Amino acid sequence: MGWFSLAIGLVSLCLMVCTVSGIGANWGTQASHPLPPDTVVRLLRDNGFQKVKLFDADYGALRALGKSGIEVMVGIPNDMLQSLASSVKAAEKWVAKNVSTHITTNNVNIRYVAVGNEPFLETYNGSFLKTTFPALQNVQSALIKAGLSNQVKVTVPLNADVYASSTGLPSGGDFRADIHDLMLAIVKFLSDNSGPFTVNIYPFISLYIDPDFPVEYAFFDGNATPLNDGGTSYYNMFDANYDTLVWALQKNGFGNLPIIVGEIGWPTDGDRNANRMYAQRFNQGFMSHISGGRGTPMRPVTVDAYLFSLIDEDAKSIDPGNFERHWGVFTYYGVPKYPLNLGTTNSGSLVQARNVDYLDRKWCVMKPSAKLDDPQVQPSVSYACGRADCTSLGYGTSCGNLDARGNISYAFNSYYQRNNQLDDACKFPNLSMITKTDPTVGDCRFEIMIEPYYGGAERTRGCLQMPLSLVSGLGLFLLTLL
Structure with missing residues (x-):
């Protein structure tokens, strides 16, 4: 298989997108000196972010998001999947503490619960294969019992390596053979409960891992040699990767399942291809590419996504690469790293954090x-x-x-x-x-x-x-x- 097939199956190691309902951001907190949560929420609001994705249920972050109006996806870390999978009571207790209380007491606009984070990465060697789906089911049951299942939907943020193309083209897309049955069970469950399929897509990782990956194909300038799939031309990796997932869903009878891009972005340091110029080019290109609800060839509708990430995290593991601490659109102290027009501010520019x-x-x-x-x-x-x-x-x-x-x-x-x-x-x-x-x-x-x-x-x-x-x-x- 060629570089495209490799790119589709690449393991993403970490990481936003535009919709009619607004742009989203990932807010990670693995920092030695995090900004106060109130400062971060003000930063989100000042920059017109209408959605935020968290990787856990940090009390301070959720409390600060109260009455902000910002839509929240609250996360459950992988190390909690075992306990939630083995006990409905544990799931009910988690939902009561981290969802119900914040909605009723703090008026937090929680819309999704992300059960795990890329739990089927091949690098995890199957550690979470038996616990992710049961945890998902138990959290859903807990939301139903709490009377929140119409307002709050479950999902599982997955890496793009859960699907691949047998032909090197989007139309050859299907779920990974070793987890095919599990993926279908999860997809059916999401469909039955009106939950979205959440996927993280990283062209940067393709460039990082594969020296033969064509650089221009990572960006949205239209300079790359297009990939021709039965008369459909793909000029960038994002569209091709996203549509590979669409084909995988369609082949298995779930062609209408909503898709959220849970993470997408470009780091600014820690690697020769991780710099501010490329990051600005990618993120601005992405915003322009999806503006106006154009979507992808297979789904020419609004793309729902979250930029990865809002702020740098200097305490993240660098096992995947030194770039892991540099995904932020803002520095760890809340200053924009480069010009970026999200289409959400009057000035067309990013607004830095206040009172730091x-x-x-x-x-x-x-x-x-x-x-x-x-x-x-x-x-x-x-x-x-x-x-x-x-x-x-x-x-x-x-x-x-x-x-x-x-x-x-x-x-x-x-x-x-x-x-x-x-x-x-x-x-x-x-x-x-x-x-x-x-x-x-x-x-x-x-x-x-x-x-x-x-x-x-x-x-x-x-x-x-x-x-x-x-x-x-x-x-x-x-x-x-x-």
């Missing part, structure tokens, strides 16, 4: 007198990167052009900021110093962290969670320093 509190303007850097061949350099950098975020360092990244001293300073500062600028977090032996001179170089920003948010608890400068013992081998990166 930053730590002091100071940084931790390598001392000018410190030597690169100091034996403490490697373990110090390894320690700092292992406990902070160095994913902007490396080939093709925003800080990929730093020299050796710059790499070391970046690592030190990342650790220092992660630890709320504590003096002890800038005491790498004979190597580091605190400066008030911004070490930012070109596009490589040496960030200042925002004030920590403790969910209403008293704000303090905190303390280091572990002593600064420099152990060689710790960390996520082995930087080439010399």
